[in-house]
Every structure is written in structure tokens, then in C-alpha cells.
Amino acid sequence: SAVISQKPSRDICQRGTSLTIQCQVDSQVTMMFWYRQQPGQSLTLIATANQGSEATYESGFVIDKFPISRPNLTFSTLTVSNMSPEDSSIYLCSVGREGEKLFFGSGTQLSVL
Amino acid sequence: SQKIEQNSEALNIQEGKTATLTCNYTNYSPAYLQWYRQDPGRGPVFLLLIRENEKEKRKERLKVTFDTTLKQSLFHITASQPADSATYLCALNSGTYKYIFGTGTRLKVLA
Numbered sequence: 712s713a714v715i716s717q718k719p720s721r722d723i724c725q726r727g728t729s730l731t732i733q734c735q736v737d738s739q740v741t742m743m744f745w746y747r748q749q750p751g752q753s754l755t756l757i758a759t760a761n762q763g764s765e766a767t768y769e770s771g772f773v774i775d776k777f778p779i780s781r782p783n784l785t786f787s788t789l790t791v792s793n794m795s796p797e798d799s800s801i802y803l804c805s806v807g808r809e810g811e812k813l814f815f816g817s818g819t820q821l822s823v824l
Numbered sequence: 825s826q827k828i829e830q831n832s833e834a835l836n837i838q839e840g841k842t843a844t845l846t847c848n849y850t851n852y853s854p855a856y857l858q859w860y861r862q863d864p865g866r867g868p869v870f871l872l873l874i875r876e877n878e879k880e881k882r883k884e885r886l887k888v889t890f891d892t893t894l895k896q897s898l899f900h901i902t903a904s905q906p907a908d909s910a911t912y913l914c915a916l917n918s919g920t921y922k923y924i925f926g927t928g929t930r931l932k933v934l935a
Contacts (some may be wrong), residue, residue, distance in 0.1 A: 715867075717867075719858050742921055744921070744931060749899070751832075752926040753913075753925040753926055753927045754913070754923075755925075756923070759921060769930070782904075787906045807921075810855060810856050810917055810919045811873075812858060812870035812873055813858075813860075813870065813923065814869050815867030815868050815869070818867050
């Protein structure tokens with residue numbers, strides 16, 4: 712199992728600003744995932760972060776908007792840049808092995824005014 | 825395109841009854857199907873995983889069935905309790921790191 716600490720738990724931000732979300736895992740993991748959960752929608756994978764390499768982004772998500780860092784095997788950050796109200800969502804950090812269960816952080820509830 | 829459908833309407837049932845949630849998918853051949861529970865303000869929590877060659881999986885009061893011909897999974901909670909009230913998500917995986925999630929079904933167990 713894995714315990715994931717994610718912060719902040721929630722934030723209210725102004726349009727045009729950026730927010731960095733932190734994710735700390737209690738054990739070393741190869742892959743970390745960032746998801747977005749918009750109101751009434753399913754979880755959507757933003758990107759996969761591997762330590763020592765560039766993050767891999769899913770279709771519809773770009774590095775300039777969602778830069779990710781993965782400095783070591785237990786930590787990652789996701790930045791939501793130049794925010795607009797459309798970025799209001801829950802952002803979730805996750806870890807897991809291929810084909811196995813995922814462990815999630817408690818999420819960051821972001822509201823952009 | 826790949827699609828997962830879960831009943832978006834809330835399911836209300838009486839305490840003690842069996843709750844049955846449905847997950848249907850199209851244009852996908854999953855190797856695994858998983859169910860997660862999500863409480864408000866929390867991340868999803870893993871409940872059960874069933875493989876494509878398995879028909880049924882049980883864990884305590886939970887039971888999952890997987891019919892790859894119908895492209896459907898059923899998730900049952902027997903002897904339901906108010907504490908079972910939450911949103912339940914279905915997720916598909918083809919054996920890679922990428923999962924596809926349904927929108928979830930909100931279950932409310934009435935005391």
C-alpha cells in the first residue's frame with residue numbers, strides 16, 4: 712500500500728495566476744499520475760511523471776499549462792498555470808503499478824475566480 | 825471512442841438491502857476492471873479488481889461480476905449500511921498504466 716499526502720487540500724485563486732500542488736508518497740514509486748476530476752465528470756489522466764524524465768502528457772494537456780516536476784521517487788508537483796475559471800476542478804495525485812490498483816491522495820479542490 | 829457508462833442518477837436504498845451498481849463499456853477490451861469508492865472531499869479508494877478471465881470476485885459484503893460478452897460489470901453491496909453511502913467508480917485498464925474511469929454512481933443508504 713501507499714499513503715499519499717497532497718497539499719493544498721483546497722484553494723481559491725484569481726484568474727491569470729498559478730498554483731502548485733504537491734504530492735508526497737510514503738514509499739518510493741516509479742510512476743506517479745496526475746488526474747483531474749471536473750464537477751460531474753470522470754477522472755481524467757493529465758500526465759504520468761517518472762523520476763528523471765520528462766512527464767508524459769495525455770491528449771488535451773500540455774506542459775506549458777500543467778508543468779510537472781518529479782525530483783525524486785517520493786515527490787511530485789503539478790502546477791496549474793495562467794488559470795481561468797475552466798480550471799476549477801479537483802486535482803488528484805495517484806500512484807500504482809501497471810494493471811494494479813491505484814492509490815490516491817485526498818485531492819486539491821481548486822476554484823478559480 | 826472508448827466509453828464507460830455508470831448510472832449518473834443517485835441510487836437510494838433501504839438499510840439492509842442489496843445495492844447493485846452497473847458499469848457498461850464500449851470500444852474497449854479491458855484486462856482488468858476495478859471498483860473504487862469516493863467520499864466527498866476525498867480521493868478514490870480501491871475496493872476490488874477483477875480480471876477479464878474471472879466471472880466473479882467477492883470481498884466481505886462486496887461482490888463484483890464481469891461479463892466481457894455483455895461488456896458489463898455489476899457491483900453488489902449486500903446488507904447495506906448508511907456508512908456505505910458514497911460515490912462508486914468503475915475503472916478499466918488494459919494492462920498498462922492508463923485507466924479509464926466512469927463518472928460514478930452516488931449511493932445513499934437510508935437508515
